[in-house]
Amino acid sequence: MASKKADLEKEPTGREKRGSDKDKNVPLEVQRGVRFxxxxxxxxxxxxxxxxxSGTPHPYRDPRGHSYNKRPQNPKGLKEAQWAENRSYLMxxxxFNLGFYWEAHDEWERLLRATGADTLCGLFVKGLVKMAAAGIKVREESIHGVRRxxxxxxxxxxxxxxESDQDKFCGLSFTLLQFAADRAAQLAYPTALEPGRPLRVFPFLLIPEPVPLI
Structure with missing residues (x-):
């Protein structure tokens, strides 16, 4: 179990950590190799x-699911001033950063409902839901879905x-988020990946700054 955990939490490879230093459009977060x-x-x-x-058990509905009989707790709505205290957002x-895209999507969807889709924080979470959905589509080998x-x-x-007129929101810079969305829509992705194995498929990490101390 320890070796499996270490494998999941290992630092990204050089290709995942760095963008092209020659490309001025690549955010500094990517150029300098943000540490996982x-x-x-x-x-x-x-x-x-x-x-x-893919044949993996549905987490909640299938008795073999990893969260079967584990009812998710209702999260607190996301507030910009207290984002570092929101466990659902951080989870x-x-x-997402570890390649559990369905689980990230599920967590952010529940956070969106708790936050309210008509709020600015809710709109922000909606963007994250869509990024997680893009990751799911990579695993489903639906390039059209990824790009959409x-x-x-x-x-x-x-x-x-x-609307916010800020450089970052809830710890994440808009430059990084826009780069992430653009790159995700442009990349070619591997196919025939092992079903159920978490795999980071994007060459960026969504690490908020400052990193919360929890």
Whole structure:
């Protein structure tokens, strides 16, 4: 179990850590190689990531599911001033950065409902939901779905940036988020990946700054 956990939490490879230093459009967060860090290190990761249509058990409905009979707690709504205290937000970021895209999507969807879709924070979470959906579509080998969700996420982040008139929101810079959405929509992805094995498929990490101390 220890070796499996270490494998899940290992630092990204050089290709994942760095963009092109010659490309001035690449955010500094990517150029300087942001170090991977678990935001909620004490939280247990699922034993697999659900990939719809691949044969993995549905986490809640299937008795073999990793969260069967574990009713998710209702999260507190996300507030910009207290984002570092919102465990649901941080847990979903951990899921996303470790390649648990279905679980990140599920966590952010519940956070969206708790926050309210008509709020600025809710709109921000909606963009994250779409980024997680793009990750799911990579695992489903639906490149059209990847591009559609990633492009939609970029539009949402642009709207939040314009309305908030800030460089970052809930710890994440809009430059990084826009880069992430654009890159996700442009990349080619591997196929025939092992069902259920969590795998980071994007060349960026969503690590908020400052990293919360929890």
């Amino acid at each position: 860090v678990r935001l909620l290190p004490a939280a247990e990761m699922p034993r697999y990531t659900h990939v719809p249509g 979903a970021l951990d899921y 969700h990633a492009a939609s996420a970029g539009e949402v982040f642009a709207d939040v940036a314009a």
